[in-house]
Amino acid sequence: MKLTEIISILPFYQSTKKLEEIDINSIEMDSRRVKASDLFICIKGFTVDGHDFVNQAIERGASAIIAEKEIQTNVPTIVVPDTSRALALIATKFFAYPTNQFPLIGVTGTNGKTTVTYLLEAIFSKYKKKTGVIGTIHMKIGDESFPVNNTTPDALFLQRTFRQMADEQVETGIMEVSSHALDLGRVYGCDFDIAIFTNLSQDHLDYHKDMNDYLRAKSLLFAQLGSAYADGRKKFAILNEDDPHSSLLKQSTAQHILTYGLSDKAQVKATNIQLDVTHTNFTLSSPVGIIEIHSKLIGMFNVYNMLAASSAAIASNVPLNVIKKALESITGVNGRFQQVIAGQPFATIVDYAHTPDSLENVLQTIQEFAKRKVYVVVGCGGDRDRTKRPLMADIALKYADLAIFTSDNPRTEEPHRILDDMTNGLSKTHFEVIENRKEAICHAVQLAKKDDIILIAGKGHETYQQIGQTKYDFDDREVAKEAINNKGI
Ligand SMILES: CC(=O)N[C@H]1[C@@H](OP(=O)(O)OP(=O)(O)OC[C@H]2O[C@@H](n3ccc(=O)[nH]c3=O)[C@H](O)[C@@H]2O)O[C@H](CO)[C@@H](O)[C@@H]1O[C@H](C)C(=O)N[C@@H](C)C(=O)N[C@H](CCC(=O)O)C(=O)O
Ligand SMILES: Nc1ncnc2c1ncn2[C@@H]1O[C@H](COP(=O)(O)OP(=O)(O)OP(=O)(O)O)[C@@H](O)[C@H]1O
Ligand SMILES: N[C@H](CCC[C@H](N)C(=O)O)C(=O)O
Numbered sequence: 001m002k003l004t005e006i007i008s009i010l011p012f013y014q015s016t017k018k019l020e021e022i023d024i025n026s027i028e029m030d031s032r033r034v035k036a037s038d039l040f041i042c043i044k045g046f047t048v049d050g051h052d053f054v055n056q057a058i059e060r061g062a063s064a065i066i067a068e069k070e071i072q073t074n075v076p077t078i079v080v081p082d083t084s085r086a087l088a089l090i091a092t093k094f095f096a097y098p099t100n101q102f103p104l105i106g107v108t109g110t111n112g113k114t115t116v117t118y119l120l121e122a123i124f125s126k127y128k129k130k131t132g133v134i135g136t137i138h139m140k141i142g143d144e145s146f147p148v149n150n151t152t153p154d155a156l157f158l159q160r161t162f163r164q165m166a167d168e169q170v171e172t173g174i175m176e177v178s179s180h181a182l183d184l185g186r187v188y189g190c191d192f193d194i195a196i197f198t199n200l201s202q203d204h205l206d207y208h209k210d211m212n213d214y215l216r217a218k219s220l221l222f223a224q225l226g227s228a229y230a231d232g233r234k235k236f237a238i239l240n241e242d243d244p245h246s247s248l249l250k251q252s253t254a255q256h257i258l259t260y261g262l263s264d265k266a267q268v269k270a271t272n273i274q275l276d277v278t279h280t281n282f283t284l285s286s287p288v289g290i291i292e293i294h295s296k297l298i299g300m301f302n303v304y305n306m307l308a309a310s311s312a313a314i315a316s317n318v319p320l321n322v323i324k325k326a327l328e329s330i331t332g333v334n335g336r337f338q339q340v341i342a343g344q345p346f347a348t349i350v351d352y353a354h355t356p357d358s359l360e361n362v363l364q365t366i367q368e369f370a371k372r373k374v375y376v377v378v379g380c381g382g383d384r385d386r387t388k389r390p391l392m393a394d395i396a397l398k399y400a401d402l403a404i405f406t407s408d409n410p411r412t413e414e415p416h417r418i419l420d421d422m423t424n425g426l427s428k429t430h431f432e433v434i435e436n437r438k439e440a441i442c443h444a445v446q447l448a449k450k451d452d453i454i455l456i457a458g459k460g461h462e463t464y465q466q467i468g469q470t471k472y473d474f475d476d477r478e479v480a481k482e483a484i485n486n487k488g489i
């Protein structure tokens with residue numbers, strides 16, 4: 001594509017040279033990936049500044065640069081006020097507006113995003129639509145999945161992936177939209193048809209100034225739904241009626257709103273809820289009819305997840321009987337409330353709860369069914385919100401008979417410092433600190449007796465433990481299984 005055509009999408013720019021007819025082969029934001037005739041976009045990151053890699057990009061063959069300041073080079077430099085936003089716009093243009101080619105559903109909120117996308121994938125697949133999914137666990141087109149580094153990847157990766165999805169005839173796109181992504185403009189330029197809000201509670205206060213700032217970032221997804229009805233497409237904001245933060249989100253969109261929850265005001269509602277240790281039953285009433293759901297997913301929070309996914313499906317005209325069949329066919333979500341079964345007489349549950357609210361939800365659910373002791377093995381991630389550490393430790397102690405505090409991806413922090421943050425100031429003492437996660441899990445398994453429950457929280461589907469910059473193989477489910485086998489049951 002011609003450079004002049006690519007940059008025509010930018011609202012403003014200044015060029016250091018008269019732009020001749022330059023052909024651009026591809027666009028790159030990483031100098032190490034630049035090839036001949038590429039357009040290199042300089043992004044100021046949290047670690048380094050892409051502007052410092054212009055020479056490398058040119059040596060590798062870049063034929064134009066987009067930057068936030070003038071740079072002394074022989075190749076044309078286009079100066080824009082914000083290269084992240086310019087990247088997002090240019091990527092949508094370069095990949096020919098792929099999100100206009102299929103309906104795109106974005107899911108945001110502190111907890112439940114992955115679960116809701118998983119439920120939506122099941123519903124749309126049952127409706128015989130080819131799906132494309134992007135989220136924490138993977139990126140998936142039809143049945144083929146690929147690894148991802150971020151829950152919501154950067155704009156270049158996203159638009160390239162959406163193009164692949166469009167070319168492979170994806171009929172519904174489903175993605176998790178993190179608050180980081182919204183704030184950093186990774187989804188700027190995506191044409192969402194449905195935006196779902198799960199809930200908001202404390203997380204990521206290392207990144208967002210406060211909870212208002214965190215909510216403001218989430219609200220961008222709803223503002224981004226736009227206001228045009230000209231092409232006849234109906235767009236929807238799907239909001240949790242029982243979460244007070246939804247009121248601001250209602251004001252953030254000019255589109256149709258569909259609410260879900262347990263309260264009478266909700267348009268898609270759950271009543272007659274029966275929570276059991278092996279299943280969850282409820283009646284789902286909606287503006288288009290009523291269905292009885294018999295699900296194998298456990299816990300009240302999963303009732304909310306099922307309501308959120310069903311609401312988006314109803315907004316997409318999926319028949320209720322298809323929604324029912326899909327929800328009832330799901331046995332679980334990878335690493336979420338996942339039981340480790342190795343013939344032991346006690347329950348061992350691996351879950352991805354890594355926020356105070358999710359830990360409390362999971363422990364409340366466990367406590368409802370607990371016959372004997374509850375052991376919790378949990379840690380907090382390094383280089384992440386420090387203020388959630390004592391809250392998570394406190395919640396573990398509120399519900400557990402014994403909490404074993406351990407490491408969860410210490411990253412570049414000293415593990416014992418993270419554990420100090422968790423334990424300093426605790427008033428209760430029924431906890432132990434075992435820095436090594438494997439030893440912590442083995443200890444819980446050694447202590448557990450018939451009918452006890454062990455919750456291993458925080459890492460869920462993860463198959464690594466990140467210490468420093470290195471990711472070591474580590475899977476809570478495998479480690480627990482091995483510990484149970486070694487106990488000789
Ligand atoms: C804090 C943050 O969001 N960091 C993201 C960011 O990395 P960064 O700012 O450190 O990038 P950088 O290394 O400084 O590089 C800046 C620029 O220079 C370029 N560069 C760099 C080196 C070089 O030799 N040449 C070069 O051109 C890079 O390609 C980049 O364009 O840009 C990277 C590429 O897009 C992301 O992968 C990375 O996410 C890291 C892995 C991360 O952990 N992010 C977390 C905080 C995050 O985003 N989490 C949310 C989910 C949260 C949740 O809801 O649970 C997510 O959506 O994943
Ligand atoms: N609707 C919900 N409300 C509260 N907690 C939930 C909800 N759904 C799931 N959880 C809890 O949160 C954990 C993470 O769930 P899930 O992976 O679906 O959330 P997520 O929003 O995708 O998280 P992340 O921000 O890490 O991508 C689960 O393991 C469970 O403990
Ligand atoms: N998306 C979340 C995942 C946290 C998972 C937990 N295991 C941790 O490493 O803190 C984050 O990056 O903050």
Ligand SMILES: [Mg+2]
Pocket residue numbers: 113114115135136137151176
């Ligand atoms: Mg997720």
